[in-house]
Amino acid sequence: MRLDAQVGGESALIERIARKAQDFTPLEQIAIVQGIGDDTAVLLADGQTLLWTADMLLEGVHFRLDWIDPRSLGWKSLAVNLSDIAAMGGAPIGALLSMALPPKRTGEWLDAFVEGFVECARACSTALLGGDTNRFEQVVVDVSVLGVVSGRPVLRNGARQGDWILVTGGLGGSKAGLEALQAGETDNIDLTPHFRPVPRLQAGALARELGATAMMDLSDGLAADLPKLLRASGSGAVVYPAQVPVHPVARQWAQAHGLDPALFAIAGGEDYELLITAPPPKAERMLERIPKQTGTALSKIGEVVAEPELWLEYPDGRRESFEIAGWDHFTA
Amino acid sequence: MRLDAQVGGESALIERIARKAQDFTPLEQIAIVQGIGDDTAVLLADGQTLLWTADMLLEGVHFRLDWIDPRSLGWKSLAVNLSDIAAMGGAPIGALLSMALPPKRTGEWLDAFVEGFVECARACSTALLGGDTNRFEQVVVDVSVLGVVSGRPVLRNGARQGDWILVTGGLGGSKAGLEALQAGETDNIDLTPHFRPVPRLQAGALARELGATAMMDLSDGLAADLPKLLRASGSGAVVYPAQVPVHPVARQWAQAHGLDPALFAIAGGEDYELLITAPPPKAERMLERIPKQTGTALSKIGEVVAEPELWLEYPDGRRESFEIAGWDHFTA
Secondary structure (H helix, E strand, O other), X not given: OEOOXXXXXXXXXXXXXXXXXXXXXXXXXXXXXXXXXXXXXXXXEOOEEEEEEEXXXXXXXXXXXXXXXXXXXXXXXXXXXXXXXXXXXXXXXXXXXXXXXXXXXXXXXXXXXXXXXXXXXXXXXXXXXXXXXXXXXXXXXXXXXXXXXXXXXXXXXXXXXXXEEEEEOOEOHHHHHHHHHHHOOOOOOOOHHHHOOOOOHHHHHXXXXXXXXXXXXXXXXXXXXXXXXXXXXXXXXXXXXXXOOEOHHHHHHHHHOOOOHHHHHHHXXXXXXXXXXXXXHHHHHHHHHHHHHHOOXXXXXXEEEOOOEEEEXXXXXXXXXXXXXXXXXXXX | OEOOOOOOOHHHHHHHHHHHHOOOOOOOOEEEEEOEOEOEEEEEEOOEEEEEEEEEEEEXXXXXXXXOOHHHHHHHHHHHHHXXXXXXXXXXXXXXXXXXXXXXXXXXXXXXXXXXXXXXXXXXXOOEEEEEXXXXXXXXXXXXXXXXXOOOOOOOXXXXXXXXXXXXXXXXXXXXXXXXXXXXXXXXXXXXXXXXXXXXXXXXHHHHHOOOOEEEEOOOOHHHHHHHHHHHHOOEXXXXXXXXXEOHHHHHHHHHOOOOHHHHHHHOOOOOOEEEEEXXXXXXXXXXXXXXXXXXXXXXXXXXXXXXXXXXXOOOOOEEEOOOOOOHHHHO
């Protein structure tokens, strides 16, 4: 797959906004390291680097209330934002929660939502600090998270030829849960990976410390997100499907439906695992230390190449372009 | 009006959330000065005081797209958040913009919205730094603003007996615009106060510097917001209707409809002027310096009293309770 292809949808909207927003006049004492375009804004304020991100979740678009329980929705609303902080190697300071909700959701439903939100906050050593509540016909959740990083945050654009490509945890578990919900076949499927993604804060911080050149979280799936990282870095990659860590739930679902588990995992989506690049010696140190120190698995899945192309390489040496593999529609 | 009365609606929801969110575990290096409950969270990070606020605006609830043009909506979405920073005496660092919008709004409409947003950002020396965009059937805007204050921010709870009560600008102009839109009588009414509130950042910063004891912005109208400040401060007040600054547009609208201009202005709503309390010598200095240095008018409208009651006092010495004046429904 060529990586300079036009990307539609949200990227085009963001570009449209960025064009209008350029040449602003910020405070003198604040340096904007990274503004519109990345998932997270980076601010240098008095020698301290602040990370700042927001994500909106909409009923009927990002979640269905007949599928997800309020406690899980609360957890997930915060977790997806913390994941953006993790992807820069930062630690969260706190979160603001803006909500719109119908009157019938303001009682026990809201209590359970906030319980899940706070459960995730505690698990990640952070706090709910405030927000805004409104009545509306549908549930809308917008979470803004502020984080801090000591030293330089890791951006998307630093991957270099020869870097190894690593991912945390296992991929495809959330997609399996989503497909099970869509098919109404949830009896034997663990929905936890879909409902309760775990922000990889410790792994992200350690990867930064050990010299990651680029990092991002996998929200749209490896097949969609790796091209974004490579485009930002002006590079290409070879990925080894046999080395992609397949989440057990993804393996179970793929096998039950006659799908290739590795390709299913690569398509993924909403895994919120970290995609990391680093030169080999540093990557080797990560492979050794991150699982040991953080309890989070880490796998080498490929290497960065200079040409802006994406290839799959199989154990028998056979290479396929992403396009040939038929994944192109995942990147739209 | 008794100030210890139960307040329904959003306050009850916020209390419900706060109960669930208490006893969190934040980062050690961050002190949370003010969490859930105020409009704005206050964080002490490495000796720097950060202010952080978010406000969600929903189509059909906070705005109607057949009434407000996208450029004005962009301005207003940012302005109402900057107003929260102004109310603490802070300066904005930047803003994140999360949006949901239908496909037909992603072209020229979005351009105009962002132009208005950035116009407000420039006017207030701040910047749009990032955000999130999503497709949805209705327009939802959630803006998060980060600000900074040198020294102690001004909260709502510092008003003390004998303090003077001051307000910036003129009140009721936005309410006049809203009523004109509702009545379909917009021909001779200036809608600017309703569409383009001006965040009083310079006035707020100077009021803080000169020793304001409490401050908040008037989003729900003086009749609703003054009780909030007094409740937080454990005090009451006497307000002089004859001294309340009536916005020219409010005066025009009230007179054309046989309403008392001062009572109309006191009911107000969406004025985004600042409500300030300060002991007399400091208040006098503000009355002299804020108009001169910032170009924003400032008026003394009353005094803080110890008893938790709210009174109107007329030039002839006659006193009326807020309840007697029939304003109680504005505070619901």
